[in-house]
Amino acid sequence: MKKHKIKNQIRRLRFEANEMTQAELAEKASVTRQTIIALEAQKYSPSLELAFRIAKVFDVPLEAAFQYN
Numbered sequence: 001m002k003k004h005k006i007k008n009q010i011r012r013l014r015f016e017a018n019e020m021t022q023a024e025l026a027e028k029a030s031v032t033r034q035t036i037i038a039l040e041a042q043k044y045s046p047s048l049e050l051a052f053r054i055a056k057v058f059d060v061p062l063e064a065a066f067q068y069n
Helices: 010-016 022-029 033-040 048-058
Strands: 006-008 066-068
Touching: 010 022, 010 033, 022 033, 022 048, 048 066
Parallel strands: none
Antiparallel strands: 006 066
């Protein structure tokens, strides 16, 4: 069975947001920097609440930050 993963655009969004650091995003999303690192590396799928918080940090719709294949 094919494993589905949630893909994200966090690294691109951070770059477009004046090269926001992982630490800055982590603070704004109320998570650790290690969580952001794992998300960007596609090693961790966020909770729905975290996905919404990250999208809100960048002021984009959820679908602009995360995609489900």
